[in-house]
Amino acid sequence: MRKAARAALTRVFTAGGAFALTAVLLAQGPTNASTGGAHAGDPTPGPTPSPAPTATATATATATATATPDPAVSPAPSPSASAHAAVPVGTKVRTFSYGQHPRQRMDVWWNSTGPRRPAVFIVHGGWWSSGDKRSLTSISQSYVRLGYTVVNMNYRLSGDAPWPAQRTDALSVIKTVRRHAALFNTDPDRYVLVGFSAGGHIATALGTYGDGLPGLRGVVGISPVVSPLASYEDGSDPLADAAVRKLRKSAALLAGGCTPGRCSRAWSSMEVAFHASPGDAPVLTFHSDDEFVPPYQSEILRQELLAVGVPMTIMTMPGTRHSSALYREPGVAETVQAWIASRLNR
Template identity: 70%
Template sequence: MRTAVGTAAGVGALVLASFLLAPSAGASARVSDPAPNSSASPTPSPSPSPSATTSDVRIRTFAYGTHVRQRMDVWWHETGPRRPAVFVIHGGWWSGGDKKYMTSVSRSFSQLGYTVVNLDYRLSGDAAWPAQRADTLDVIATVRRHAEQFNTDPDRYVLLGFSAGGHLATAAGAYGDGLPGLRGVVGISPVVSPLTAYADGQGDGASLEQRKLRKAAIVLAGGCSPRQCPAVWSSMEVPYHATAGDAPVMTVHSADEFVPPYQSGTLKQALAEVGVPMTVKTMPGTQHSAPLYREPGVADAVQKWVADRLGH
């Protein structure tokens, strides 16, 4: 049984234009130059539009709520057909991180012709779960309501999350019986199972990162353990919420990282039981999150998978 937790108050009431902010530092109104060290260089892989240039791209930062962290950078193409969208969600143990660290990833997908939404969300020190999922859902709803303004297709989008952001992406993808218009979810080292992270982070054999992730999950849950707050931890556990209406999922892990591939294995099994396909790609080594995404072949594989989900 799913836990019915609504999105943040006012999801249907925000008027996006009234929250227009000045462009953030380093994000000009138009973009024409690629990042010098982009983590995902443009490739000839399938594009959602006939022309995947950046000369017509505008970037603006918008507020989707009243909290200082409820901000999103939207990259949109002013010309051509309505573009499918990629929502990018940063990691940071749920307690840190910032959308600015996802600028290169956002630029790479913009150069491929997509609308890109690079979002911040309330951290665990600001609010306990499910505030982070609520913020993710609010961003999606806000952009879909204003799809015409952003020249985007409200019924063709994917979610791309890194580490803790991968947890939010998969949790949003498993919310309810599937989100309208969602075509796929990608997680790079996603913490799809906080309960597994909690178990892996205890005992003398746990690594420093595993112990840190266990503590971070407890903070996300409002400071309580699974025994103390079983309903909260059940709500955080993505495999518990798989339904036939969920979108396909792709995840990438390093074989020996502290968020191991078997976390995604639990979600893959749950999705298989309801008939939803999931791909788990495992790379050698210990790289995690953004460094893993920069490993040879990873970004290309993700871009191809996204294009297959959003293609014409």
């Protein structure tokens, strides 16, 4: 971790806060938060009612070569013309509601013939305050062509509701699809999450939710904001560039407009590494060396996951490309796809 950031993070929680952040990051054992993994505002994970590298302990690698709903709501389909193009013959695609809010929608691609297929859940970015699943339609279709059931989700933004609403929505998407696994011809016990930027934060937060989500085999983060606390502190530097300062403001908005010193409970809930436990899914993250979401954020999570026996791989690329632009760099998508295939036994 950068020395300046490490020093700044020690000041995040005052004496009145929940704990000393540095002590937690560097010496914390498996905790899953003070309630043993339960998070206020989130549905309890578990069975739902009916109606290219392998992850290792390697700290950082360079990707230069190509690797060989709301639970009570039944999904209601609606047309999604933009999602229909460029998929294999026989593939069905619909947009479903998984809750009452206009943002609680998901596009699902599936094939009703043959054996049940593992699923890939896609989570878009956008500073937690903007963005839409439509921006990741082509990436979603690439996984459809690889033979997966694919779920590309929207979720409530920070302007709609503060954290943990975003995690709650993503949990609802997963529970809805698992509940209707027969409809989507998918295996409810074989799925991965792929999140981009702020969506990478949501995806990795699901990866450390409770003591592991049922059926979750792996989490991929592309430029994931693994540590909103680190982003908040980095953005306090008056010499920080505009994107870093914007990320600080976006993290505070996600916390309901509250600073870490005043709302330590909310910020602790947002911090992915604080909830690492032995049952969590393996993680792969990609960063650019000089992007505004630096690789050291993933190092924070990796340290805590390795401490509880969960493998995590961090890969970096030269330059400043971020999120989907980084994903489209030569070799990145292929490496991610190979890692996902290894996790889903494809």
